[in-house]
Amino acid sequence: MTDPLVEIQGLTVRYGSAVALESVDFAIDRGEIVTIVGPNGSGKSTLIRAILGGVGLAKGRVRKAPGLRIGYVPQRLALDPTLPMTVRRFLGLPRRVAPATARQALDRAGVPGLGERQMAALSGGQFQRILLARALLEEPDLLILDEAAAGLDQPGSAAFYARIEDVRAETGCAVLMVSHDLHVVMSASDRVVCLNGHVCCAGTPDVVAETPDYRALFGEGTHGTMALYRHHHDHRHAHGNEHLHHEEPAE
Numbered sequence: 001m002t003d004p005l006v007e008i009q010g011l012t013v014r015y016g017s018a019v020a021l022e023s024v025d026f027a028i029d030r031g032e033i034v035t036i037v038g039p040n041g042s043g044k045s046t047l048i049r050a051i052l053g054g055v056g057l058a059k060g061r062v063r064k065a066p067g068l069r070i071g072y073v074p075q076r077l078a079l080d081p082t083l084p085m086t087v088r089r090f091l092g093l094p095r096r097v098a099p100a101t102a103r104q105a106l107d108r109a110g111v112p113g114l115g116e117r118q119m120a121a122l123s124g125g126q127f128q129r130i131l132l133a134r135a136l137l138e139e140p141d142l143l144i145l146d147e148a149a150a151g152l153d154q155p156g157s158a159a160f161y162a163r164i165e166d167v168r169a170e171t172g173c174a175v176l177m178v179s180h181d182l183h184v185v186m187s188a189s190d191r192v193v194c195l196n197g198h199v200c201c202a203g204t205p206d207v208v209a210e211t212p213d214y215r216a217l218f219g220e221g222t223h224g225t226m227a228l229y230r231h232h233h234d235h236r237h238a239h240g241n242e243h244l245h246h247e248e249p250a251e
């Protein structure tokens, strides 16, 4: 048994006096696909920032495997649309990459032949594939995606995540993603972690889908569409995400 790629113990993160995450334990192993779900403001991006090293830890620790290579795909990236820049050139920033390496990354991201296109001329789906290709240049052990398919329509999002599964199969990298697309989450993940300031529940998609906490958060998905329910527990937390254990459909 090898050590996890990332192991988080007792993590608490505060922004000023507000607690974003409290006492979070989390680990991801080599080759796993793990999805983080949770309502807006539940600390999903904060957990990712803690792994990327972009946030101070009030308590706990984040341990990474020595030499861990991380590829990161953001939700979006603002580029000046008036700036002429080909995909090839974009992939070579900030470090030059060999043409064969860039080609392989574009192939893996499912957009072969787009190298000479202008970045400003890409569709939303193609743009996200280019961000994926850029992350793959790192030959990551761990690919992190923070709502990377958020702007895509349902077929576009499904195709994007199918490609992520292919990338995992081809390269053996682990994948940690935040997604609101529960259909995708349930079909593509080995493990799901449900956050709401703390870890509400975690496990295989089948098991998590049956837990009262998960059902209280998301209800039943219909045709891949998320039916979001307000989350209520009957206890209080220092992180301020108050919730009682009963279901109440969101408007």
Ligand SMILES: Nc1ncnc2c1ncn2[C@@H]1O[C@H](COP(=O)(O)OP(=O)(O)OP(=O)(O)O)[C@@H](O)[C@H]1O
Pocket (backbone or CB within 6 Å): 015, 018, 019, 020, 038, 039, 040, 041, 042, 043, 044, 045, 046, 047
């Ligand atoms: N830089 C910051 N300064 C202050 N508060 C922040 C900052 N970043 C996040 N927060 C707060 O921390 C909490 C968790 O935010 P986070 O972005 O991690 O949630 P999230 O689950 O990713 O949300 P969403 O689904 O809306 O993207 C929220 O209450 C948010 O307002």
